[in-house]
Amino acid sequence: MMLSTSMLDRSIQELESRSLARIASAKTREDLEAARVEALGRKGGLNQFSKEMGKLPPEERKRIGALLNAAKQNLEAAIEARERTFAEAALNVRLDAEWLDLTLPAPGPRRGHLHPITRIQRELEELFSSLGFAVLDGPEVETEYHNFDALNIPPDHPARDMQDTFWLESGNLLRTHTSPVQVRGMERFGPPLRMIAPGRVFRNESVDASHEHTFYQLEGMMIDRDVSVAHLIYFMKTLLAAIFKRDVTVRLRPGYFPFVEPGFELDIQCLICGGSGCPVCKQSGWVELLPCGLVHPNVLRMSNIDPEQWNGFAFGLGLTRLAMMRYGIDDIRQLQGGDLRFLEQF
Numbered sequence: 306m307m308l309s310t311s312m313l314d315r316s317i318q319e320l321e322s323r324s325l326a327r328i329a330s331a332k333t334r335e336d337l338e339a340a341r342v343e344a345l346g347r348k349g350g351l352n353q354f355s356k357e358m359g360k361l362p363p364e365e366r367k368r369i370g371a372l373l374n375a376a377k378q379n380l381e382a383a384i385e386a387r388e389r390t391f392a393e394a395a396l397n398v399r400l401d402a403e404w405l406d407l408t409l410p411a412p413g414p415r416r417g418h419l420h421p422i423t424r425i426q427r428e429l430e431e432l433f434s435s436l437g438f439a440v441l442d443g444p445e446v447e448t449e450y451h452n453f454d455a456l457n458i459p460p461d462h463p464a465r466d467m468q469d470t471f472w473l474e475s476g477n478l479l480r481t482h483t484s485p486v487q488v489r490g491m492e493r494f495g496p497p498l499r500m501i502a503p504g505r506v507f508r509n510e511s512v513d514a515s516h517e518h519t520f521y522q523l524e525g526m527m528i529d530r531d532v533s534v535a536h537l538i539y540f541m542k543t544l545l546a547a548i549f550k551r552d553v554t555v556r557l558r559p560g561y562f563p564f565v566e567p568g569f570e571l572d573i574q575c576l577i578c579g580g581s582g583c584p585v586c587k588q589s590g591w592v593e594l595l596p597c598g599l600v601h602p603n604v605l606r607m608s609n610i611d612p613e614q615w616n617g618f619a620f621g622l623g624l625t626r627l628a629m630m631r632y633g634i635d636d637i638r639q640l641q642g643g644d645l646r647f648l649e650q651f
């Protein structure tokens with residue numbers, strides 16, 4: 306086919322205006338792409354005229370070439386402009402959908418808080434610090450000597466059976482109480498001594514509403530000259546008043562612990578049920594909270610303190626049980642359960 310140059314001019318112009326109209330009316334990206342292929346595609350569109358151009362005399366070839374270039378640029382610009390309107394429309398849809406009301410107050414940061422046991426522990430640390438007691442720490446993996454022997458519990462002593470022990474292969478054990486820190490305190494500082502030792506303890510027990518294999522105690526010890534049961538009672542009353550911030554009914558019973566003589570059980574009336582009986586107090590209305598006594602002379606002697614010169618009292622507070630009483634928690638398993646719905650209540 307041989308087109309005259311005027312026909313070629315017209316064909317180019319026609320293709321250009323048809324394509325411009327199609328680009329302008331494209332409703333989707335697919336429409337636009339079809340229009341682009343028609344106008345600028347490798348096989349069709351303006352390219353089909355390039356072949357014809359080759360057959361023209363040089364000046365004409367130049368003129369038509371310029372015409373084609375101009376048409377191509379127009380079309381490319383039109384496509385680009387149309388593409389921009391699509392992009393803007395898409396952006397507007399997105400902006401509408403993802404609209405944010407920046408005048409709304411931002412939600413506050415979520416804050417954690419201390420575990421109820423930690424809270425009580427810190428309160429007691431503060432109280433006892435104000436009374437001149439040092440706060441001591443001891444290892445959770447203990448030696449048999451510190452956990453038992455130095456507390457006047459020799460290997461064949463039946464009291465060892467009272468505390469089911471997790472033994473380690475090394476011959477050490479997971480401490481069954483915080484009392485070994487008494488021994489470490491006496492070894493390290495000697496008399497006179499006022500110390501408390503809060504911490505985690507472990508017993509190989511079957512778990513129920515009031516027993517856990519892992520729980521918290523707070524040990525206390527005071528050694529000085531002429532310490533009496535009256536001193537002990539004074540400190541225990543101060544302690545309980547600080548914790549409960551209300552009147553609690555207490556009773557003192559004789560209690561046996563190898564490391565004290567005399568030994569006592571200080572019970573408080575159950576604050577969960579008010580004394581009428583519940584699973585926490587095992588239906589008795591009373592909860593053992595504060596075993597205590599005057600330090601046994603053997604215990605002093607084993608830590609190189611002369612019982613003729615010095616004596617003292619000691620107590621072992623059940624921190625876990627105390628938290629349960631104070632916050633009205635009736636199942637010990639909840640404390641270590643890690644359930645935030647439970648913990649967030651405190």
Ligand code: DAH
Pocket residue numbers: 481482483484524525562564565568596597598619620621622
């Ligand atoms: N260590 C004892 C226990 O866990 C509690 C105890 C009793 C501690 C009497 C004392 C005490 O300091 O005097 O069962």
